Amino acid sequence: MDVSLTTWIVTIVVLLALVGVDLVINRKPHEVTLKEASLWGIFWVALAVVFGIGIWLFSDAQYSGEFFAGFITEKSLSVDNLFVFVLIMGKFAVPAQYQQRVLLIGVLLALVLRGIFIGLGAAVVSTFSWVFFLFGAFLIWTAWKLIKEAKSDEEEEFEENAVLRWVEKVAPTTKDYRGTKLLVKEHGKRFVTPMLIVMIAVGTTDVLFALDSIPAIFGLTQEPYIVFTANAFALMGLRQLYFLIGGLLKKLVYLSYGLSVILGFIGVKLVFEALHGQGVHVPEIGIPLSLGFIVLTLAVTTVLSLRKSKKDAEIEAAEAAAATGENGGNGADGRSAAADGTDELESADK
Numbered sequence: 001m002d003v004s005l006t007t008w009i010v011t012i013v014v015l016l017a018l019v020g021v022d023l024v025i026n027r028k029p030h031e032v033t034l035k036e037a038s039l040w041g042i043f044w045v046a047l048a049v050v051f052g053i054g055i056w057l058f059s060d061a062q063y064s065g066e067f068f069a070g071f072i073t074e075k076s077l078s079v080d081n082l083f084v085f086v087l088i089m090g091k092f093a094v095p096a097q098y099q100q101r102v103l104l105i106g107v108l109l110a111l112v113l114r115g116i117f118i119g120l121g122a123a124v125v126s127t128f129s130w131v132f133f134l135f136g137a138f139l140i141w142t143a144w145k146l147i148k149e150a151k152s153d154e155e156e157e158f159e160e161n162a163v164l165r166w167v168e169k170v171a172p173t174t175k176d177y178r179g180t181k182l183l184v185k186e187h188g189k190r191f192v193t194p195m196l197i198v199m200i201a202v203g204t205t206d207v208l209f210a211l212d213s214i215p216a217i218f219g220l221t222q223e224p225y226i227v228f229t230a231n232a233f234a235l236m237g238l239r240q241l242y243f244l245i246g247g248l249l250k251k252l253v254y255l256s257y258g259l260s261v262i263l264g265f266i267g268v269k270l271v272f273e274a275l276h277g278q279g280v281h282v283p284e285i286g287i288p289l290s291l292g293f294i295v296l297t298l299a300v301t302t303v304l305s306l307r308k309s310k311k312d313a314e315i316e317a318a319e320a321a322a323a324t325g326e327n328g329g330n331g332a333d334g335r336s337a338a339a340d341g342t343d344e345l346e347s348a349d350k
Helices: 005-025 034-058 061-091 096-127 131-151 162-170 194-209 213-218 224-236 238-251 255-277 287-349
Strands: 183-186 189-192
Touching: 005 096, 005 224, 034 061, 034 224, 034 238, 061 096, 061 194, 061 213, 061 224, 061 238, 061 255, 061 287, 096 131, 096 194, 096 213, 096 224, 096 238, 131 213, 131 255, 162 194, 213 224, 213 255, 224 238, 238 287, 255 287
Parallel strands: none
Antiparallel strands: 183 189
16 A cells, blocks of 8 residues: 555644644533534544545555454454543542543543554564564463453552653642643642643553554554554544443443454464465455454444343342342331230230
8 A cells, every 4th residue: 555645644634633623622621411422423433434435445445444444443442441541530530521631632642652653563564574473472362361351350450650650750740630731830830730640641551551452453454554544543532432331331241352352363363474474374364354253243242241231230130129128028027026015015014
């Protein structure tokens, strides 16, 4: 895929312009409603679909398929990061009206950092073909790790990374939020606000928790332009997804299993491609098969998760009703026994 420097510049400028429009429209801090999140979410998904169709029309159907496979994969892996965002918002006690701004700037920071990783990854892939063995092994190991974590009953907790600890250590911080300000000056001394700290937390933590996404998408396409744009569209709609499905996250009980299957599949695909590059005759996994497998896995994971959550809710409701009935019965028996005791005392007095 031959992408000119002009195309790169235009793409980045358009993305920045869209972010600027978003900032202007939402410049006033407010709590995001379900309708607002839905409209913006539909907008970003529609934009990604139009972009993918544009690649098909102006380039090739193969690259269009790679974009959609990469976009869906990055989107599904980003959903897993929403768990971390929820923990961050809780740890830093971010007021509801400021969460939208935190996520927007944090996601932009994450996109810049991912862009750096993508550039480094593209350089390594183009120079060393054997790196696919490392990428494949890493994804298979990550898939196994996800399954282990899913089986564990321990609740996930947010742990500050080295960058965040360094910022908190060297920068004097105010105790409370000062609107959307990142820096304030008091008594002749400059302070950072918790708003800046939490934005750094979102941006850097996203990258650390998404280290699997870069090898994963390189397993679907080796085109840097597609890798970058798929990541960009997946991340830019992540903020709306946070407000849309924040309450549904706990219901996606099998999400980690689904993601582990996808990562394991792409890991095997990368190993096969590396072996094929070494002259070993192994099956080739094309984009249509990859795209279909990813979509099917996510669909099955979602359906099974919702069924399990519904079943658990029904069991909890039945247990609660039974407990209420037992308590009510015990209360009635107690009152009956007390009444009998009173009657016996009255009879004895007579």
